[in-house]
Amino acid sequence: MLSEIDSGGHLFSPHLTRRAFLGGGLVMFLVPGGARAAGGARRIVSLDYGLAQTMIALGTPPIAIPAVPDWKIWVQEPPLPPGVANLGNMLEINMEVLQQLEPDLILTTPYLEASRHLFERVAPVEVLPVHATGTPPWPHILAATRRIGALLGRENEAERLIAQSEKTIAQAGARSGRLRDTPCLFVNFYDLYHVRVYGRNSLYQDVLDRMGIPNVWQGETNAWGFSLIGVEDLDPGGNVQMFYFDPVPPDVLPALGRSPLWRNMSFVRSGQIAHFPTVLMFGTLPSATRIATLLSRFGSENGF
Incomplete structure (x- = not known):
């Protein structure tokens, strides 16, 4: 790794x-x-x-x-x-x-x-320890925030950061509009034939849970919170919003655009596919609130 x-x-x-x-x-x-x-x-x-x-x-x-x-x-x-x-x-x-x-x-x-x-x-x-524990990162993020607050002599600020982050994520969930009824899919393109799809044990899953937004991927994940699967196994069918984020190998998107398999996937046919802005995927509370804010913006405006 x-x-x-x-x-x-x-x-x-x-x-x-x-x-x-x-x-x-x-x-x-x-x-x-x-x-x-x-x-x-x-x-x-x-x-x-x-x-x-x-x-x-x-x-x-x-x-x-x-x-x-x-x-x-x-x-x-x-x-x-x-x-x-x-x-x-x-x-x-x-x-x-x-x-x-x-x-x-x-x-x-x-x-x-x-x-x-x-x-x-x-x-x-x-x-x-925060990520790659084989468990949801949220409790580890809170523990690390409090520990850093103690090391810096900023315990009160740490508690305020936690409270404000939880409030921001909850409010973003309430503003997420159609995404609350649209299962989402978060992926990295590994190469033309494989993707990393994020689910349990990932920061994305923790944020989605707190926003009330369903995650399509319920399969097994590794300690980092993602699974490496074939592109052909990506489409669950039905109403799905797919988000992909960097890095994207330079040849992948043009090649997929020529693939009948890709063009017939449900989220491609419906146009429900979007590039997700950069977020530190193995980050802490600032990353979590950024994910939530971006999702609420997309859900309410259908764009970033």
């Missing part, structure tokens, strides 16, 4: 070399305190986009994350504050830069457990 899913929650992460990273002018971020969190809080590094989302939402961003340029591509909300240092590739953290930042604490997930001993040479490490 390492070549397909990274701890920041995106598929197919780019590979930045250490030389390219250091040569790109990013060493300027290593000024002591240059990315210090607001209010004099501890200097905390997050090696996971989802945990970083939560820190930002609580008003205390991390001093560094991996793959800073990819944040705009795969996360979008909340925006990454300026001055957050770049630790290079998600799967090959630049240890030299990490050491120079002198963090007080490193937040990560079990996904990078194999490298934990390296991180512990730099600073204490807090491992927060």
